[in-house]
Amino acid sequence: AQKITQTQPGMFVQEKEAVTLDCTYDTSDPSYGLFWYKQPSSGEMIFLIYQGSYDQQNATEGRYSLNFQKARKSANLVISASQLGDSAMYFCAMREHMEYGNKLVFGAGTILRVKS
């Protein structure tokens, strides 16, 4: 069963506008963490933001915020005031327990293109 679902293969946004990238997850573990990573065309993976399942407030990091709706099992990434440099692939990931520790399970990603 798919643990992380990103339903938007690709998105366009006008420069300076806000955009929301969707992420839904599935877990029976009451303690979990959700991460967003950015992968520009150069290929590296850049950590953006983290939300813990017990965090009382939605996470924010500069222009990035996470719209965390626990009951709906969604953790959407909101990018405010989009910039051309935001054009990239964005991955949602969830921490999952393994025998010897934890790992990240990634969604398929959403390609974001910012138009000038």
Added chain:
Amino acid sequence: NAGVTQTPKFRILKIGQSMTLQCTQDMNHNYMYWYRQDPGMGLKLIYYSVGAGITDKGEVPNGYNVSRSTTEDFPLRLELAAPSQTSVYFCASSYSGLAGGLDTQYFGPGTRLTVL
């Protein structure tokens, strides 16, 4: 502080050849991971390690081997390369159990491997 480094950046192999992908981190992280990313897809875990001498399989371990003799190094060995192993390979490290914030996964720049 170089973070996570990987060599080589690019490699072309013939079917049946073997090679080792190198990964080194200088952050004194306990956990290290190997992922592969197929075109247009998210990352899938190949192997991981929670410390020197301790490794375990991820989702897609077939055709690969790992070892971890030091905290810093986590090489990935491909034996008898096959076209299905054409992919981008990422090494990552984390301090501990991915509790978020600074305790996230830090990725290397990736190795693009083509098997012909």
